[in-house]
Amino acid sequence: MPRKYIILLAVTLGVIVLDQWTKYLVVRELTTQMDGKETLGERLGAMYSEPPPQGFNGLHYQPKRHIEVAESFFRLRYLENPGAAWGMFRGLPPEARGPLFHVAIIGAVILITFNFRKLSGTDPEETWALWGLPLxxxxxxGNYIDRIARAFVIDFLEAHWFDKATFPSFNVADVAICIGVGMLIVDSFVRKEKPAQAPTQA
Structure with missing residues (x-):
């Protein structure tokens, strides 16, 4: 198997596993959803089965605590996002939101695959795209798995400034997407198309 496809599989699967594992830990430790579930199978069933109805706070899984990582700056808190990144489109009705995300993810996979196949995998100038696209x-x-399983994405990373200004909550999948997009932006500058040289006359 060519090296570039090993990178594609390793990075893509690595991000998915890390994303889902951290969400599992958040649901287990910060919500009541897995309380009383003794085995791993029972906990996974509680996480990936049809979620319970929304409670009075608008959440399906009920929080029991949050973790202050850096007081007044950063915390781990369970939140649910039925929309896209940073909560976009969360106001759309479910019957419109679902098909929109299905089309978006299919389009993204096709676009990423198309651009990745064009990479040689050996040109040092392709490094940013070689790692950015799989991220x-x-x-x-990772986020699409959440949408299929329960129609909302689990977010838990919350940056804020003394609770006066709060950055939209995010997760590991969002971090990977942001880093990957940043690398692709760098790639667009590194691999600028060189102007074609005029043929030399004899």
Whole structure:
């Protein structure tokens, strides 16, 4: 198997596993959803089965605590996002939101695959795209698993400034997407198309 496809599989699967594992830990430790579930199978069933109805706070899984990582700056808190990144489109009705995300993820996978196949995998100038594209793909698929399982994405990373200004909550998949997009932006500058040289006259 060519090296570039090993990178694609390793990075994409690595992001998906890390994303889903951290969400599992958040649901287990910060919500009541897995309380009383003794085995791993029972906990996974509680996480990936049809979620319970929304409670009075608008959440399906009820929080029991949050963790202050850096007081007044950063915390781990369970939240649910039925929309896209940073909560976009969360106001759309479910019957419109679902098909939109299905089309978006299929389009993203096709676009990423198309661009990745064009890479040689050996040109040092392709390094940013070689790693950036799998990061975006892994992040997109990680959040898509959430949407298929329960129609909302689990977010838990919350940056804030003394609770006066709060950055939209995010997760590991979102981080991978942002890093990947940043690398692709760098790639667009590194691999600028060189102007064609005029043929030399004899």
């Amino acid at each position: 975006v793909l892994g992040g997109a698929l």
